[in-house]
Amino acid sequence: MPSCDVCPLQFCVLIRRGILGPRLVSSSSFPAVYPACSMGNGTSRLYSALAKTLNSSAASQHPEYLVSPDPEQLEPIDPKELLEECRAVLHTRPPRFQRDFVDLRTDCPSSHPPIRVMQWNILAQALGEGKDNFVQCPVEALKWEERKCLILEEILAYQPDILCLQEVDHYFDTFQPLLSRLGYQGTFFPKPWSPCLDVEHNNGPDGCALFFLQNRFKLVNSANIRLTAMTLKTNQVAIAQTLECKESSRQFCIAVTHLKARTGWERFRSAQGCDLLQNLQNITQGAKIPLIVCGDFNAEPTEEVYKHFASSSLNLNSAYKLLSADGQSEPPYTTWKIRTSGECRHTLDYIWYSKHALSVRSALDLLTEEQIGPNRLPSFNYPSDHLSLVCDFSFNEEPDGLL
Ligand SMILES: NC(=O)C1=CN([C@@H]2O[C@H](COP(=O)(O)OP(=O)(O)OC[C@H]3O[C@@H](n4cnc5c(N)ncnc54)[C@H](OP(=O)(O)O)[C@@H]3O)[C@@H](O)[C@H]2O)C=CC1
Numbered sequence: 414m415p416s417c418d419v420c421p422l423q424f425c426v427l428i429r430r431g432i433l434g435p436r437l438v439s440s441s442s443f444p445a446v447y448p449a450c451s452m453g454n455g456t457s458r459l460y461s462a463l464a465k466t467l468n469s470s471a472a473s474q475h476p477e478y479l480v481s482p483d484p485e486q487l488e489p490i491d492p493k494e495l496l497e498e499c500r501a502v503l504h505t506r507p508p509r510f511q512r513d514f515v516d517l518r519t520d521c522p523s524s525h526p527p528i529r530v531m532q533w534n535i536l537a538q539a540l541g542e543g544k545d546n547f548v549q550c551p552v553e554a555l556k557w558e559e560r561k562c563l564i565l566e567e568i569l570a571y572q573p574d575i576l577c578l579q580e581v582d583h584y585f586d587t588f589q590p591l592l593s594r595l596g597y598q599g600t601f602f603p604k605p606w607s608p609c610l611d612v613e614h615n616n617g618p619d620g621c622a623l624f625f626l627q628n629r630f631k632l633v634n635s636a637n638i639r640l641t642a643m644t645l646k647t648n649q650v651a652i653a654q655t656l657e658c659k660e661s662s663r664q665f666c667i668a669v670t671h672l673k674a675r676t677g678w679e680r681f682r683s684a685q686g687c688d689l690l691q692n693l694q695n696i697t698q699g700a701k702i703p704l705i706v707c708g709d710f711n712a713e714p715t716e717e718v719y720k721h722f723a724s725s726s727l728n729l730n731s732a733y734k735l736l737s738a739d740g741q742s743e744p745p746y747t748t749w750k751i752r753t754s755g756e757c758r759h760t761l762d763y764i765w766y767s768k769h770a771l772s773v774r775s776a777l778d779l780l781t782e783e784q785i786g787p788n789r790l791p792s793f794n795y796p797s798d799h800l801s802l803v804c805d806f807s808f809n810e811e812p813d814g815l816l
């Protein structure tokens with residue numbers, strides 16, 4: 414955040430207009446966070462790509478740069494080179510955890526490449542540093558300059574076609590500029606009263622973000638939804654987009670949400686879930702097109718909101734259940750942290766999909782308890798308290814009537 418007297422919401426508006434931007438970082442700040450190493454020409458260009466997102470606090474010191482957008486920002490980035498650059502920034506950290514895709518291939522053959530979807534609550538920087546109280550996580554593990562690279566590394570490692578993110582509070586200065594150069598089209602919907610805004614030196618509100626690869630999909634329709642509960646507007650949001658696959662010309666709806674957190678709010682979450690389902694019914698015209706809903710539902714499978722989704726007339730199934738032996742049980746955890754109140758191990762994150770119209774071809778296995786370690790998450794190895802969920806989907810060949 415700039416040190417000038419601009420409130421976080423105004424800051425967002427300024428960035429959105431393209432007045433403030435990642436161009437503002439002086440290259441003199443770079444060596445402090447980047448190890449000396451030899452780089453080819455391509456990497457040198459990337460050096461500037463990543464460096465420009467490293468420290469937006471330089472904004473107020475270089476008002477002369479608040480002019481035109483940098484044409485370099487529009488140049489594509491080679492994902493391999495960005496990955497190498499992230500690894501160089503992270504060279505003092507322990508290696509990434511190995512996670513494998515579990516093959517869930519059904520009999521249905523598919524002539525088109527699968528659609529890879531990533532669901533991830535990436536942990537808002539302001540909440541991680543100022544609100545979450547992760548008592549076993551060293552503050553150095555939360556440094557944005559490095560944590561950002563861990564997040565990017567995870568995205569680059571799995572190369573999702575669609576990314577559904579929650580707790581994004583670095584959209585305009587980091588994810589939008591970098592992911593757009595990797596070929597993604599992004600949409601951000603901040604929470605109306607993000608708790609990030611209460612944290613000193615925050616980077617603006619957190620919210621949901623949805624990215625898709627432009628060479629694979631065409632955007633047909635997009636809706637930013639402020640969820641209601643018992644007709645009252647709430648602080649929680651969703652984004653729902655109808656996309657058309659360029660290979661197959663088939664359309665589907667993809668949605669991302671982050672429901673109200675904390676115990677005692679179960680009925681509130683349930684009402685928010687009903688509102689989201691109603692919105693999705695309208696958008697898919699009663700499920701005439703297949704649907705994928707990703708989210709941090711802040712609800713265990715025992716909660717009412719989960720049951721609404723499982724029994725909805727939209728005919729949804731939860732993809733990660735397919736990793737269990739009987740195909741009926743959710744994983745034992747999708748988030749695991751230690752707060753002042755003690756250990757918090759919960760299953761809260763889901764990828765719902767139209768069970769008749771889509772098949773899950775594979776799913777990324779979760780981290781084991783041993784990999785997560787005794788201090789749990791986030792950690793030097795893993796940037797968020799929530800695990801990423803990644804699935805490969807393909808369309809079933811059945812007629813639309815079976816949705
Ligand atoms: N400025 C203003 O006028 C207003 C400000 N607010 C702010 O918004 C907040 C409420 O916003 P709301 O959207 O309802 O927030 P939520 O209750 O949904 O939680 C917000 C975040 O807190 C995290 N969280 C969950 N449990 C805990 C915990 N035990 N300790 C710390 N963090 C936790 C959640 O992460 P996860 O999902 O990963 O569990 C979530 O991202 C208020 O506390 C206030 O700070 C609200 C209204 C007005």
Ligand SMILES: [Mg+2]
Binds near residue numbers: 534536537540580
């Ligand atoms: Mg959180």
